[in-house]
Amino acid sequence: xxxxxxxxxxxxxxxxxxxxxxxxxxxxxxxxxxxxxxxxxxxxxxxxxxxxxxxxxxxxxxxxxxxxxxxxxxxxxxxxxxxxxxxxxxxxxxxxxxxxxxxxxxxxxxxxxxxxxxxxxxxxxxxxxxxxxxxxx
Amino acid sequence: xxxxxxxxxxxxxxxxxxxxxxxxxxxxxxxxxxxxxxxxxxxxxxxxxxxxxxxxxxxxxxxxxxxxxxxxxxxxxxxxxxxxxxxxxxxxxxxxxxxxxxxxxxxxxxxxxxxxxxxxxxxxxxxxxxxxxxxxxxxxxxxxxxxxxxxxxxxxxxxxxxxxxxxxxxxxxxxxxxxxxxxxxxxxxxxxxxxxxxxxxxxxxxxxxxxxxxxxxxxxxxxxxxxxxxxxxxxxxxxxxxxxxxxxxxxxxxxxxxxxxxxxxxxxxxxxxxxxxxxxxxxxxxxxxxxxxxxxxxxxxxxxxxxxxxxxxxxxxxxxxxxxxxxxxxxxxxxxxxxxxxxxxxxxxxxxxxxxxxxxxxxxxxxxxxxxxxxxxxxxxxxxxxxxxxxxxxxxxxxxxxxxxxxxxxxxxxxxxxxxxxxxxxxxxxxxxxxxxxxxxxxxxxxxxxxxxxxxxxxxxxxxxxxxxxxxxxxxxxxxxxxxxxxxxxxxxxxxxxxxxxxxxxxxxxxxxxxxxxxxxxxxxxxxxxxxxxxxxxxxxxxxxxxxxxxxxxxxxxxxxxxxxxxxx
Amino acid sequence: xxxxxxxxxxxxxxxxxxxxxxxxxxxxxxxxxxxxxxxxxxxxxxxxxxxxxxxxxxxxxxxxxxxxxxxxxxxxxxxxxxxxxxxxxxxxxxxxxxxxxx
Numbered sequence: 048x049x050x051x052x053x054x055x056x057x058x059x060x061x062x063x064x065x066x067x068x069x070x071x072x073x074x075x076x077x078x079x080x081x082x083x084x085x086x087x088x089x090x091x092x093x094x095x096x097x098x099x100x101x102x103x104x105x106x107x108x109x110x111x112x113x114x115x116x117x118x119x120x121x122x123x124x125x126x127x128x129x130x131x132x133x134x135x136x137x138x139x140x141x142x143x144x145x146x147x148x149x150x151x152x153x154x155x156x157x158x159x160x161x162x163x164x165x166x167x168x169x170x171x172x173x174x175x176x177x178x179x180x181x182x183x184x
Numbered sequence: 185x186x187x188x189x190x191x192x193x194x195x196x197x198x199x200x201x202x203x204x205x206x207x208x209x210x211x212x213x214x215x216x217x218x219x220x221x222x223x224x225x226x227x228x229x230x231x232x233x234x235x236x237x238x239x240x241x242x243x244x245x246x247x248x249x250x251x252x253x254x255x256x257x258x259x260x261x262x263x264x265x266x267x268x269x270x271x272x273x274x275x276x277x278x279x280x281x282x283x284x285x286x287x288x289x290x291x292x293x294x295x296x297x298x299x300x301x302x303x304x305x306x307x308x309x310x311x312x313x314x315x316x317x318x319x320x321x322x323x324x325x326x327x328x329x330x331x332x333x334x335x336x337x338x339x340x341x342x343x344x345x346x347x348x349x350x351x352x353x354x355x356x357x358x359x360x361x362x363x364x365x366x367x368x369x370x371x372x373x374x375x376x377x378x379x380x381x382x383x384x385x386x387x388x389x390x391x392x393x394x395x396x397x398x399x400x401x402x403x404x405x406x407x408x409x410x411x412x413x414x415x416x417x418x419x420x421x422x423x424x425x426x427x428x429x430x431x432x433x434x435x436x437x438x439x440x441x442x443x444x445x446x447x448x449x450x451x452x453x454x455x456x457x458x459x460x461x462x463x464x465x466x467x468x469x470x471x472x473x474x475x476x477x478x479x480x481x482x483x484x485x486x487x488x489x490x491x492x493x494x495x496x497x498x499x500x501x502x503x504x505x506x507x508x509x510x511x512x513x514x515x516x517x518x519x520x521x522x523x524x525x526x527x528x529x530x531x532x533x534x535x536x537x538x539x540x541x542x543x544x545x546x547x548x549x550x551x552x553x554x555x556x557x558x559x560x561x562x563x564x565x566x567x568x569x570x571x572x573x574x575x576x577x578x579x580x581x582x583x584x585x586x587x588x589x590x591x592x593x594x595x596x597x598x599x600x601x602x603x604x605x606x607x608x609x610x611x612x613x614x615x616x617x618x619x620x621x622x623x624x625x626x627x628x629x630x631x632x633x634x635x636x637x638x639x640x641x642x643x644x645x646x647x648x649x650x651x652x653x654x655x656x657x658x659x660x661x662x663x664x665x666x667x668x669x670x671x672x673x674x675x676x677x678x679x680x681x682x683x684x685x686x687x688x689x690x691x692x693x694x695x696x697x698x699x700x701x702x703x704x705x706x707x708x709x710x711x712x713x714x715x716x717x718x719x720x721x722x723x724x725x726x727x728x729x730x731x732x733x734x735x736x737x738x739x740x741x742x743x744x745x746x747x748x749x750x751x752x753x
Numbered sequence: 754x755x756x757x758x759x760x761x762x763x764x765x766x767x768x769x770x771x772x773x774x775x776x777x778x779x780x781x782x783x784x785x786x787x788x789x790x791x792x793x794x795x796x797x798x799x800x801x802x803x804x805x806x807x808x809x810x811x812x813x814x815x816x817x818x819x820x821x822x823x824x825x826x827x828x829x830x831x832x833x834x835x836x837x838x839x840x841x842x843x844x845x846x847x848x849x850x851x852x853x854x855x
Contacts, residue, residue: 121836128829135825138818156188170207177214393816400823404830411834417841418852423834428784428847431827432775435791438820439768442798446761449807451816492853560853 125180129172136168192332197243198236198346199384202353205232206377213370223361227718229373230357233380237350240343249749335391335452340750344599344743345387345515352508352606353380358722359614360500372412376504379405383512387519392441392451392473395516399437399480402512403430406505410497422496429489433479440472453523467532473520474533481513483574484543487567491555494563495626499617502559506566506613507606514573514602518595521580522751530581537578542682544571549686553693558616559626561693562609565652568690569605572667573598575679579670593673595748597666600741604659604733608651611726614719615645622713631697633706638713640720642701644727649694651730654687659733666741760801768794781838781845785831792824 104111143161147154175181193200209229357373382401389395407430411423441451447465448455479486494502521533548568555561579594616626618641623630634642651658664687671680715723733740771790778784796817803813839845 124832124836128832131825131829135822138821142814142818153188167207170210174210174214393812393819396823397819400826404826407830407834411837414837420834420838420841421850421852424781424838424847424850427831427834428775428781428788431785431788431831432772432791434823434827435768435771435788435795438795439791439798442764442795442802442816445799445810445813445816446802446806449802449810450812452812495853 122183125175129175129181132168132171136165139164194243195332195336195338195388196385197338198240198350199381199388201236201239202233202350202377202381202384205229205236206374206381208232209370209377210374213374223718225370226357226361226373229377230354230718233350233353233357233377236380237347237354240346240350243338243343244746245340245343245750249746249752335394336385336388337390338388340747341515341519341599342384342388344603344747345511346384348511348603348606349380349383349387349508352504352511352610353377355610355614355722355726356500356504358718359503359610359617360498361716361718368412372409372498372500375405375409376501379409379504380508383508386512387515390453390519390523392437392444392453392456392520395519396434396438396441399516400434402509403434406430406501406509409501410493412498412501416496418496419498420496422493425489426493426497429479433476433486436472436479437476440469440476443469443472453520457523470533471536474517474536477513477517477520478536478540481510481517481570481573482563482567483540483570484547484567486540487544487547487570490567491560491563494566495557495559499559499613499620503610503613503617506562507609510566510570511602511606514577514598517577518580518598518751521577522595534578534581537574538676538679541571541574541578541679544568544574545682545686546571549690549693552690553696555693556628557626558628558631558697559613559620561628561697562612562616565690565693566609568686569609569652572664572683573601573605575671575676575683576601576667578676578679579667579674581674591673592745592748592752593666594670595751596741596745597663597670599744599747600737601663601667603740603744604651604663604730607726607733608648608658608660608730611644611648611723611730612652614723614726615641615648618715618719619713623710628697628700629707631700632704633710634701634713637706637710638715641713641715641723644723645701646698647727648730649697651734653691653694655691657731657734659730659737662734662737757801757805760797760805764794764797764801767791767797779846779848781835781847782832784847785828785835788827788831789824792820792827796820 104115140161143157147157206229209225209232212228213225353376356376360369360372360376379402382398382403382405385398385401386395387398389398407423407427410426411420413419443465444456445451447463447469450456475486482490494506497505544567548564548566548571552561552564552568555564576594576598579597619630619634619638620626634645647658651660654661654664664683668680668683671677671683768791771787771792771794774787774790775784776787778787799813799816799820803810807813835845838850842850844850
């Protein structure tokens, strides 16, 4: 019996749900505890000698420039779109992969199906590329 | 294997033609680069959409109505036998459908194989195998064509609407040949074609989620098209308004569908129809679904987006949206209500529809009088026309018995009117588009003296406006006649009275436009208007068809009647 | 801990909050976020219905996937349109965008 079967077997819905909620709560509590203990311990142990360089915002070692609030250039937007496109596409591929072997006799059908699906997406990508939508200005 | 493809392809032939055509168009556009190929591309798109219309009509089921019921009856009997399992208490009683019921599904499917749409054989469930749920993949019928058959249909009702969309698309594309933006012409045509594909999926779908998919495909394309004119701020405004209000309607629709799922465990129309229990949740869900589509067809008081979108968006897209989009909305309303009708709620949605019909007719016609912009005027006139069609939908319900569709006339009238309206309204927008392009605006004054500047255009526009107003011997009159007749037969006297009175009022503002064209002189320096050959050919065809339907409505009526009967059990 | 009533209530609250955001917010992007809330409210209904009433019906999963896709597509198209709006008007304040009346 797989996990999914366990979860959806009807009698257990409430109890599994509660169990999951409890484990989530435990993890949350542990995470909170760890964070508090670590910060408190370092606060107690470390010496305090502040300087301007130490007070500055930490940005992976480089010197921070400008303010924290600034407008992101709109050209990132097209990349965000492309990311979303292929992100969602993958969401469709998971169920496809899950049933691929189960549907005996239709594997070729499923393969061609998903190829058509991918082909249309790739066509869209090629179209955007050739139209110059991916150029960095 | 090939049989599977064939069976699925038969359900989606016009859609496939259009999709492949649109991709082809985009590919050609890409290869040609910056060369100016605008007319050729759009012409290719129009030819492809005409081909799709032909395909839809070639699929037409000419068999007698009884033979067509095989599928409907098979599905109905299968779902009815499962009806006890439909409803929320199924969980405690019998969520698992017995083998006998599973066999009923298989029998239904086998019977329906005689239907020309499905040819492949599905494996019946092995004896003793546990069968769960109603959905075909649960019933052991895991062939892809069965799933497609269960979720989509290509009955005559869907086919006539697919033909209407494809024809509207072809006309809208012809109309856009001289569209000012040359660079993106291929994309414009392709987006319109994808929108048409979405509408086709919508009318062919038997499942609310399938309808949602088609609706969104069409809507997303239309949002982009509405904001098409990059140099025009009004187009940007139209696009934003349409986007926000359109997605509000879509979200309401899918929320209603999700409530249906909570109640019935399915969003399939047949399942919903047979499980129609009189619970408040179902009522809310049904109202949400209906309201979102009343929004799409721009029935008052859900029409507020229409005038702004119509005014700001490119005319070719508005011509398509106001005809094909409206027709698709009504098709889905009919499809949802005719799935054996939610009898328990017939009074409630009837009341909603009567109210919306009366309001649409009143508001549409009365506000149109004050409009100075012809596109806005046509938008309000479209609201009123939606009200007339709603009379037909109201007449579909039998007020006494609470049942639906025991007579073909109301639905026939609805389909007939939507087809006739498609032709005449696209024609009207074609004229507005041509005049607007040549004189730089769609104000009433832009039409002044059109008789001298373009006599043929003025004559065609006059005919089309008179047809919209409902003058005898034109298609609009015949369509309204059938709608009002259906209303009278069902005893909706008040609604018909409002409709006829307001038709007379509507003549006033149509005549205002005609007065501009024929009586007032042209503005100083107004140039004669040149009409492109393609647009002229399209306009001539539209006018001829409008007159032809008005004089001899028989063939279209027969077609509409056959389509209406394919929905009736 | 969880119950179907609670989940349906949450989805109802989400839906109403989304609709309110869509109707009342002056910022076009915020209004678009309202649409996402409404779509996700529907998703929550589908999942809750599947979990508590119809564990055998996988229709809900298909519906949820499709709604997620549609939401993504709508955000993409919507942001592009609002970007275009910003270029034309220099603002995304819906109150200030009123060229057409009547």
